[in-house]
Amino acid sequence: MSANSPTQAASPSTATPLGATIPYERFLDCVHCGLCTASCPTYLETGDENNSPRGRIYLMRAVTDGRLELTDTVRGHLDLCLDCRSCESACPSGVQYGRLIEPFRVETQIRDRREGRTEPDSWFQQWILYGMFPYAGRLRMSLAPARWAQQLGLDRLAEKMGLVRLLPAKLQRMHRLLPPLKPRGAAIPHLLPAKGERRARVGLFTGCVADAMFHHLHWATARVLQANGCDVITPRDQVCCGAIHYHSGAGDPALALATANSRIFGAEDLDAVIVNVAGCGSMLKDYGHVAEEVAPGSQETAELLGHFAGRVRDVSEFLAELGPLAPPTPVPLKATYHDACHLCHAQQIRQQPRQLLSLVKGLELVPLHESEICCGAAGSYNLTQGEMADRLGRRKVENIIATGAEVVIMGNVGCSLQIQAELKAAGSSIRVLHPMEILDEAYKPAEE
Amino acid sequence: MGPSDGRPVTAHVRGPSLRDETETASVMMTAHEITRASASVPVGLLQELRGILSAAAVVDEPQRLVVYECDGFVVEKNMPDVVVFPESTEEVAAVVRACNRHNVPFLPRGAGTSLAGGCLPVGGGIMIALTRMKAIHEINLRDRYAVVDPGLVNVHLTQKLKGSGYHYAPDPSSQGACTLGGNFATNSGGPHTLKYGVTVNHVLGAEVVLANGDVVMLGGPTEDIPGYDLTGLFVGSEGTLGICTRLWVRLTRDPAAYRTMLAVFETVDDATVAISEIIGAGIVPAALEMMDQGIIEAVEAAFHFGFPLDAGAVLLMEVDGLELEVDAEATRMESICTACGAREVRRANSPEERLKLWKCRKQAFGAIGRLSPSYCTQDGVVPRTKLPQILQHIQDVSRRYDVRIVNVFHAGDGNIHPILLFDERDPDQVERVLAASDEILSRCIDLGGSVTGEHGIGVEKINFMSRLFSPDDLAVMGLIHDCYNPEGRLSPGKMLPVLAGCGNEHMPRRVPGRKAAL
Known part of the structure; x- marks a missing residue:
């Protein structure tokens, strides 16, 4: 081994060291107390401080300081981060971990492009992540054969015959994650009027993956909002929130999408923009920071995006603020609730969905051990970091099964895909639902 | 045997490293380089380690060792040569024996939350990370004990016990991250140890790998085991006597009821008098914590x-106990506070409010970041009745050195945590903070107290040992050290000073650093 031989500092040929765009105070906020470590899923799994928030901040700072080169090893530890922000909930010093790792990834990506490094994953990023996912229409069309195949039972046949294994590894994972696709209902009209007394006028954000796979969830959300006296506006030309791009380091496309959404929703007179997917919600709420990071100095962009971000509410957050009406119909189920990272850590929303569910007659909500530990979905992480995603998925499912619940409820479709696939793999019949699907049932008129 | 025969009191830095201390010192503190102040690890040892453990459990790439160069104490740094991740007692013992064969120092590490450099690999060597040994082997509610691995996070045990009516009582403020093995090594305390005692009162037994690789069992699940109380000896020995690989810990019944109160005083003096009066009245609160104005400001902002x-x-x-008695005790404490000049006494009205109050207290140190770019937390102890004097002294020191000092601490057991606020980029302030800290801690000793209540000696406070203890006291400790760790390869440079000095002169104290604390 090379003891006593210092690691080579970053080569001076790099014009600006990585991390240069990150205000240095953000590193200094970390006092190295280590209280974040046990909140980090990848540290819980590996016990290696290089895979802990404190360790990753230390690594990024060492790279920024020129003490360390961003080798594949260092990068591996940074890439293994789920960006679940559990550490931000645990940190007493208020370290903005997301605002360290995200701009750091953006810088890394830019450097890679500048230096002409081709990523081994580029076909996947180009065609699938960036080319298909952000477009609800393209995704919907590409899912159509899968929907037919499921209806005809061809998917299970392909699994049995081993045909699925002929697919590239990442497409195999996507196949595995594909939920039972429901027949797609009618498009949501531009305006769905409030039922009863009109209490608010809200916009509904439908996103890309969610709209293609969970269209029924948007309908459920809209009906629950209507039942609570909201006019629901669903702009047809809205686009993907940009989270997939931003979190994988593609800043410019993320900014373009953010700007488009801010303009489209800004054209409507709305009390709030409602989102039912935690991952999209935290991205939308973060648009102000996106403007700051990607387009520093543009006052106009900052104002447009900041104004939009200020009106975004998760649907449970919004209903809790508005004061939910009592749902009339019982939903007799034993259920447990999984805290999606992007709800509980990124948006600090924990009690609101539980409060709403507690209004539902007949629903018994039992606690879930490690409910705030990431399930491994983390946006597209389950496609790019398969092994860790699987480990965390199994850990989550073991905890869910131990509750004895019939249903596990969560406010993020990414988690739903992951947990559904893991439950299926574990041979469990526990159903995965969104709080709005439960509430939708509960707001149906009582049968008398 | 002893210092009289000219033998060094302790031999624990007699190990193979630290060859050239002056050179080490100058290399170590170079800011923008990654260096290791250590002898190189023989290739043979590395091969042996890879034979004992899986390849993935032996880390020697410098880029992956950087994060192990310090713990919660960031003033002094040094990288280990290798970090290993054993998963069983047998693996730990085999690693220890291999280190001995190759004459290379080694030390254990848990979550690395020490505030005194307890996990600092002085002289490099092999770091034995116990984070993958984190199982709960047994929970025995009827006999009220649990058998756990050393890498188990403190709060994970209590979470596992939720709903059973029992909990693990020692609750350091870092309990969300720190490990029970680390608690064992440092004899950790916490807010609720005023009534329930510190770690040593809750460890019934331990399996320990000694410095020579032998595995011994100390104590056990039953009370009053005959022979020497070696469990008591090993708890708080800061990893210098052995590496704990399994613990038998006591489980404590959850209180049937509790009352949590907040008493507001015009002055710190009034508050400290109230503390003495409460304890003097024979009340044993479950917790009794003080925060002064500076801390209140930070916590409120956060x-x-x-x-x-x-x-x-x-x-x-906080008082706890039976529903019938807690109200009476709470009322007595309220009237004592009022008699001592409290402006008002509020009660937490709901479990949520109580949790929020405790969150404010437990995370107070982190909130300090909002007051100042850098801070340094001290950890002194004085007899409770001397609290007004030491706090007066702290105010005086603050004035004389022109350093702002705020206070938050475990008042009930006289464990103070003055926090000195400064800017680490200003060398003059740094000097003043170091001098002010020394003066406060010296005063704690003069008042009959100590320089650490719960953070341990580690490398940070090692200079104070010869002021806290007589040469004879230290000689006895040295004998015990040498009995278990004669070659000094286990955790060198920790806790005990060598005869001529602290043994860490090669590590100059440059900056007080920014530290979160318990």
């Missing part, structure tokens, strides 16, 4: 509890 910003000090008080 958590928005509704603390009065114009108060001189607040006491956070």
Whole structure:
């Protein structure tokens, strides 16, 4: 081994060291107390401080300081981060971990492009992540054969015959994650009027993956909002929130999408923009920071995006603020609730969905051990970091099964895909639902 | 045997490293380089380690060792040569024996939350990370004990016990991250140890790998095991006597009821008098914590509890026990506080409010970041009745050195945590903070106290040992050290000073650093 031989500092040929765009105070906020470590899923799994928030901040700072080169090893530890922000909930010093790792990834990506490094994953990023996912229409069309195949039972046949294994590894994972696709209902009209007394006028954000796979969830959300006296506006030309791009380091496309959404929703007179997917919600709420990071100095962009971000509410957050009406119909189920990272850590929303569910007659909500530990979905992480995603998925499912619940409820479709696939793999019949699907049932008129 | 025969009191830095201390010192503190102040690890040892453990459990790439160069104490840094991740007692013992064969120092590490450099690999060597040994082997509610691995996070045990009516009592503020093995090594305390005692009162037995690789069992699940109380000896030995690989810990019944109160005082003096009066009245609160105005300001900014910003000090008080008795005790404490000049005494009205109060207290140190770019937390102890004197002294030191000092501490057991605020980029302030800290801790000793209540000696406070103890006291400790760790390869440079000095002169104290604390 090379003891006593210092690691080579970053080569001076790099014009600006990585991390240069990150205000240095953000590193200094970390006092190295280590209280974040046990909140980090990848540290819980590996016990290696290089895979802990404190360790990753230390690594990024060492790279920024020129003490360390961003080798594949260092990068591996940074890439293994789920960006679940559990550490931000645990940190007493208020370290903005997301605002360290995200701009750091953006810088890394830019450097890679500048230096002409081709990523081994580029076909996947180009065609699938960036080319298909952000477009609800393209995704919907590409899912159509899968929907037919499921209806005809061809998917299970392909699994049995081993045909699925002929697919590239990442497409195999996507196949595995594909939920039972429901027949797609009618498009949501531009305006769905409030039922009863009109209490608010809200916009509904439908996103890309969610709209293609969970269209029924948007309908459920809209009906629950209507039942609570909201006019629901669903702009047809809205686009993907940009989270997939931003979190994988593609800043410019993320900014373009953010700007488009801010303009489209800004054209409507709305009390709030409602989102039912935690991952999209935290991205939308973060648009102000996106403007700051990607387009520093543009006052106009900052104002447009900041104004939009200020009106975004998760649907449970919004209903809790508005004061939910009592749902009339019982939903007799034993259920447990999984805290999606992007709800509980990124948006600090924990009690609101539980409060709403507690209004539902007949629903018994039992606690879930490690409910705030990431399930491994983390946006597209389950496609790019398969092994860790699987480990965390199994850990989550073991905890869910131990509750004895019939249903596990969560406010993020990414988690739903992951947990559904893991439950299926574990041979469990526990159903995965969104709080709005439960509430939708509960707001149906009582049968008398 | 002893110092009289000219033998060094302790031999624990007699190990193979630290060859050239002056050179080491100059290399180590170079800011922008990654260096290791150590002898190189023989290739043979590395091969042996890879034979004992899986390849993935032996880390020697410098880029992956950087994060192990310090723990919660960031003033002094040094990288280990290798970090290993054993998963069983047998693996730990085999690693220890291999280190001995190759004459290379080694030390254990848990979560690395020590505030005194307890996990600092002085002289490099092999770091034995116990984070993958984290199982709960047995929970025996009827006999009230649990058998756990050393890498288990403190709060994970209590979470596992939730709903059973029992909990693990020692609750350091870092309990969300720190490990039970680390608690064992440092004899950790916490807010609720005023009534329930510190770690040593809750460890019934331990399996330990000694410095020579032998595995011994100390104590056990039953009470009053005959022979020497070696469990008591090993708890708090800061990893210098052996590496704990399994613990038998006591489980404590959850209190049937509790009352949590906040007493608001005009001055710190009034609050400290109230503390003495409460304890003097024979009340044993479950917790009794003080926060002064500076801390109140920071905590209020962070958590928005509704603390009065114009108060001189607040006491956070908790009593627990049977539903019938807690109200009477709470009322007595309220009237004592009022008699001592409290402006008001509030009760937490709901479990949520109680949790929020405790969150404010437990995370107070982190909130300090909002007051100042850098801070340094001290950890002194004085007899409770001397609290007014030491706090007066702290105010005096603050004035004389022109350093702002705020206070938050475990008032009930006289464990103070003055926090000195400064800017680490200003060398003059740094000097003043170091001098002020020394003066406060020296005063703690003069008042009959000590320089650490719960953070341990580690490398940080090693200079104070010869002021705390007589040469004879230290000689006895040295004998015990040498009995278990004669070659000094286990955790060198920790806790005990060598005869001529602290043994860490090669590590100059440059900056007090920014530290979060317990």
